[in-house]
Amino acid sequence: MDFNVQYDVAVVGGGIAGVAAAIQSARSGKKTVLIEKTILLGGLATSGLIYVYLPLCDGNGHQTTFGICEELIHNSLIYGPGDIPENWRNEKNAPELKRFICRFSPASFMLSMEELLLDAGVDLWLDTLACAVETKDAKMTAVIVENESGRGRIKARCFIDASGSSILARRAGVPCLPEDNFLSLWAIMYALGKESELGQNLAFEIHTGAALSTPGTIWLRKDLSEKLFPEARTDQELLEMLTYRGLSGKKVSRFVQDTHRLLRESLKIEYASGRSDRTRYFPLKLPLMPQFRKTYCIDGDYVLADNQNNRHFEDSIGMLPDWRKSGPVWEIPFRTLYTRRMGGLLAAGRCTAASGDAWEITRVIPSAAMTGQVAGLAAAMSIDQGKEPWELDISDLQNRLRKLGFKLHLGEIDL
Numbered sequence: 001m002d003f004n005v006q007y008d009v010a011v012v013g014g015g016i017a018g019v020a021a022a023i024q025s026a027r028s029g030k031k032t033v034l035i036e037k038t039i040l041l042g043g044l045a046t047s048g049l050i051y052v053y054l055p056l057c058d059g060n061g062h063q064t065t066f067g068i069c070e071e072l073i074h075n076s077l078i079y080g081p082g083d084i085p086e087n088w089r090n091e092k093n094a095p096e097l098k099r100f101i102c103r104f105s106p107a108s109f110m111l112s113m114e115e116l117l118l119d120a121g122v123d124l125w126l127d128t129l130a131c132a133v134e135t136k137d138a139k140m141t142a143v144i145v146e147n148e149s150g151r152g153r154i155k156a157r158c159f160i161d162a163s164g165s166s167i168l169a170r171r172a173g174v175p176c177l178p179e180d181n182f183l184s185l186w187a188i189m190y191a192l193g194k195e196s197e198l199g200q201n202l203a204f205e206i207h208t209g210a211a212l213s214t215p216g217t218i219w220l221r222k223d224l225s226e227k228l229f230p231e232a233r234t235d236q237e238l239l240e241m242l243t244y245r246g247l248s249g250k251k252v253s254r255f256v257q258d259t260h261r262l263l264r265e266s267l268k269i270e271y272a273s274g275r276s277d278r279t280r281y282f283p284l285k286l287p288l289m290p291q292f293r294k295t296y297c298i299d300g301d302y303v304l305a306d307n308q309n310n311r312h313f314e315d316s317i318g319m320l321p322d323w324r325k326s327g328p329v330w331e332i333p334f335r336t337l338y339t340r341r342m343g344g345l346l347a348a349g350r351c352t353a354a355s356g357d358a359w360e361i362t363r364v365i366p367s368a369a370m371t372g373q374v375a376g377l378a379a380a381m382s383i384d385q386g387k388e389p390w391e392l393d394i395s396d397l398q399n400r401l402r403k404l405g406f407k408l409h410l411g412e413i414d415l
């Protein structure tokens, strides 16, 4: 090793989840490091060029999500344009039905988030890749990183996996659950100007006869699919190409190249049509991260599943709305943030345990901010009390969250 350092809490991944986790851990008095493989903060939300902070309310006037999640939505507008509906700027439970949502400039948000982390006293290790872990007796003890200084060991008393794809958990051999990405196909269709062909309900059919009808999978008509991937020789190859799972290095690389190819094609079509020329219509910036929403999450002590909205969980650590429609609200169990198979480790954001429709609900910016903050607080409590996350007194954790402004159960927001 070229270097060895020690922290209380090591957070891997500087996306929204990692940012919220690191801020909360540092505010709880813990010496905290945030390790990010790029040089920019915000992950998919900024480097992935997502610019919509999805809602913190249920669409019927009830605010569902609080704490750093709310702080960050305002923070995103400090150095740039954006809009939060008027009433939500000043009130809780705004009577208007416009959702508590905001658009932001990714670059502006990167700047303001970094300032917030530095103000909280977090050590930022940018351009640093977490590439391996060390464990002892089923407990995580160190993360091995690589950067300009070489390869080094970062020891900590608690680790937070906010890598978006459960990289810490997987490197430690913890079982994880994979999932598909229909939004990736969506992006491709937009790039080709074929969004209208996606239809209202995202229900597409690929006539290969293969059984792929899992919920959340988008189907693409075979004639369109063939246009997208002319090199596919068989239906099975076509299907393979359409399922952008982002679960292997090769597939991630191919997905990125395919999207770039399709973007080039759409530009050629635009120029050939005479509608635009390259001095007025050109790509200004490309996403710096592959746009996979769903890759791997931990197989947690509890896995949030389909149709569990408007359900009471005794160990709820906060609530999330359904960003697709008004009404449903989901309580999120603390058990989705850890697995007893590995001590000293908490999951945040896209790494938290979900299946089926719960992937949709929990793979958004508010969810990343909320679970990140909870992981940061739970990590600090675990260290103070010398306990594993699952040994924490849940009412103690919940009371501390309430002091931070959280509401945890449906009844607390009159639902």
Ligand SMILES: Cc1cc2nc3c(=O)[nH]c(=O)nc-3n(C[C@H](O)[C@H](O)[C@H](O)COP(=O)(O)OP(=O)(O)OC[C@H]3O[C@@H](n4cnc5c(N)ncnc54)[C@H](O)[C@@H]3O)c2cc1C
Binding pocket: 012, 013, 014, 015, 016, 017, 018, 035, 036, 037, 038, 041, 042, 043, 044, 045, 048, 050, 051, 052, 053, 054, 128, 129, 130, 131, 162, 163, 164, 165, 167, 183, 184, 187, 290, 291, 292, 293, 348, 349, 350, 351, 362, 363, 364, 365, 366, 368
């Ligand atoms: C196409 C698309 C559209 C979306 N639209 C919206 C939307 O409109 N609104 C919305 O709210 N949400 C949207 N989402 C989802 C949302 O962007 C994500 O759920 C959320 O930003 C995830 O945050 P995260 O912190 O959990 O993970 P990520 O944003 O993935 O952050 C993970 C971070 O970890 C870093 N990292 C990974 N591996 C390592 C490593 N080994 N070492 C060091 N660092 C590492 C990455 O560089 C990254 O910065 C969309 C997602 C996609 C793909």
